Structure formats: structure tokens, C-alpha cells
Amino acid sequence: MDIQSIKNRFGIIGNSPALNHALNIAVQVSNTDLSVLIVGESGVGKEVFSNIIHALSPRKHNAFIAVNCGAIPEGTIDSELFGHEKGSFTGAVDSRKGYFETVSGGTIFLDEIGEMPLGTQARLLRVLETGEFIRVGSSKVQKTDVRVITATNRDLLEYTHEGKFRQDLYYRLSTVPIRVPSLRDRKEDIPLLFRKFAADFSEKYKTQSVQLDSQALQLLVNYQWRGNVRELKNIAEQISVLSTEKLITADVLQRFLPQRDANRSLALIPTNTQTGIATAPSDFNTERDILYKLFFDLKKDMNDLKKMIFDVANHQGYTPSDPSDSLVSVYNETENNINTYSNTPILLESNDHHEDVIETLYLADREREYILKALKKHKNRRKDAANELGISERTLYRKIKEYNIAE
DSSP: OOHHHHHHHHTOOOOOHHHHHHHHHHHHHHTSOOOEEEEOOTTSOHHHHHHHHHHTSTTTTSOEEEEEGGGSOTTTHHHHHHOBOTTSSTTOOSOBOOHHHHTTTSEEEEESGGGSOHHHHHHHHHHHHHSEEEOBTOOOEEEOOOEEEEEESSOHHHHHHTTSSOHHHHHHHTTEEEEOOOGGGGGGGHHHHHHHHHHHHHHHHTOOOOEEOHHHHHHHHHSOOTTHHHHHHHHHHHHHHHOSOSEEOHHHHHTTSOOBOSSSOOBOOOBOTTTOOBOOOTTSSOHHHHHHHHHHHHHHHHHHHHHHHHHHHHHTTOOOOOTTOHHHHHHHHHHHHHHHHHOOOEEEEEETTEEEEEEOHHHHHHHHHHHHHHHHHTTTOHHHHHHHHTSOHHHHHHHHHHTTOOO
């Protein structure tokens, strides 16, 4: 099967060399049982590649299952993957098969593999090396025949250096790596994708399809697209539904594109073009919320800097007894300015030449408030709320439990 036929079958749009190269590797490896690691940013379509590999493999008539490792709580992921015996833990009222048992003979796709706990990584390594696993609460060794495809948007090699991911598992999973290009790396495909999405939404909502003028098209191509294809599709849908004009100019398009800082993928406060006054984006209710978030981030950076200064001074036997000392003076002046503007209460405890900053429960209240807003906005869909907050779904799950948030 040629590449164009595969694109038509799986709805893949684009002709960039990087995309075609990734598809070629997927086709070549599909007929084997080698482990495949699909690497790429969030929103590039990594799961589509796992579907391609399975559909073109000898296992295509057997089961295929996709598992998001970041969406399963750490306490239950072993049970989900490998099964459990009755009474093995609280709530285990019956024995249950895990995914590796039910999908034997087929393919399992483990997305967000970088979020998998270290204990579960050891179990997975045993499956890959011997095809054996043990249910939670059992001592009986069972066999399975499963092809494992994994995906991540993390730097797993860096994770191995930090002790967050097993090095032996990394090399076992990445027998064949496939790097799916980001939308920024395939700019020539952006106009094609936008036209396809616009046509689809025109048909879905029974409206006339929107068109971009030359300047709007240039703006679309040069935009960073940190959310990749998923973000482009979202923008196309917004424009198709909300725009009263069907010929979209650069000014109209600009109103739908989030304004981002060039160095950080944080949404900045958009500005009203008529009044020149900053207004808060829809993610938050007030401009004050945005300012609090920025101040919290800055305060954390300053706390880290303070600890570093005093650690270095202590190590070198230096005592900053003179408050006018330039380094200490600059830090103190900056910290005072942050505290003045953020109006955030903090408590400092002195200990020799360093200070540990203990933030009050006020910060926890703000974090809980952001989580509640994100959950409300996305109607309690954890995955969407986690993406909104810039954290993993498993981290969001822990925060929900920590703050006793009712869903």
C-alpha cells in the first residue's frame, strides 16, 4: 500500500517530507513485532500512527486497545494493565483480567508512557522481555502475546537521567522510534488542513465555508501552533461558528488566535484594540486572576534564587552582614516589589544563612479555584481540564483528591 492510499484511509492531510518520512517508517515496521516508540508534541496525532501500524500488521484481525497512562491513577494502573485477584485490595470484589491478558494476540498502545510509575515500568519490562506477567494479588505467572506501541511528548532519555524512567525500558521500547513532526515543522500543510477543517465544519453546521485572504493565510502559517493539529482544528471550528464574515482577513483571524509570549507558552492578556485596555481571556474570570498566576510563578523563581544565593554564601563562608551588599540589596528590593504588587501573604523563617519561604493556604485556595474553573469550563472532562491547566491528567486527579473537589 502506497503512502497516499494510507493517507486517504486514515484521513491524514499533508505532503511535508517529515510527515511522509514518519509514515514510511510506520509502514515498514508494521509487518514486524518490534516495539515502536512514537515521539511528538501533544496534538500531532500520535495515536493515528499506532492505528496504522496495527491495521497493516498480521495482528490486524485481533484486538487493539489504546491506554492513556497519564489518565489512570497510580494506585490502580497495575490492576488495569495486568489484572487483579479477588480481595487483593479494597474494592476488589471479583477477579479481573487486565489489558495485557484481554488483548493477547493483538496490539496495545500505551500513550503518555512517561507518566507510568516506576513500579509499573518494571512489570512492563518483564512483559516485553519474557511475555510474562502476574496479576495483582496473585503468585501465578501468566503468558501473553501482545505487541506494544508506546507514545510520549516527553524527553524520555532526559527522564532516564533524572531517575524518572527506567533506562533499560527506554531502550527496549525505542527499538524503532517514529518522530511525528509538529505543525510548525510542516507549515506547507497548514493551508490544506485549515481548508479541510473549514469544509467539514461548514457541512456540520450547515453554513458557508470560510475563506482566508492572503494576509490571513500568511498569519495562519506563521503562527506557532503549540497545540498542533488539535489547536488548528479548534480555531477553524471557532471561526466557522462565530465569524459573521466568510472572507477572513488577518484582523479577523487575529481575534481568534491566543496571544502568546515568544519565550513561554502561557496565554498573555489580550488587549482591546479600541480602548487599549488589557482584558482577561475566557480561561479566567478577571484580569486579577492572571496577575496572581504571574506573581506566583515569579515568586517561586525568586525563592529559588534566594536559596541559591544563601547556599553559595554559606558554602564559601561568606556572611552578608551588610544590608547594602549589592547582591543582597538587589534581591531584597526585587522581593519587596513582588510582595507589594502581588499582595500575597508569606511567612519567612530564618535559619542561619538561608530562609525557607512558607506560603500560606491562600496559594492553595487559588490553585483549587483554578482547578474548579477548568473543570467547570470543560464540564468535568479531566483530560481537557488538565490540558487547560498545563498538567498531566494524573496530576489533576491527585489535586482533585487533595482538595476534596466534588465532580
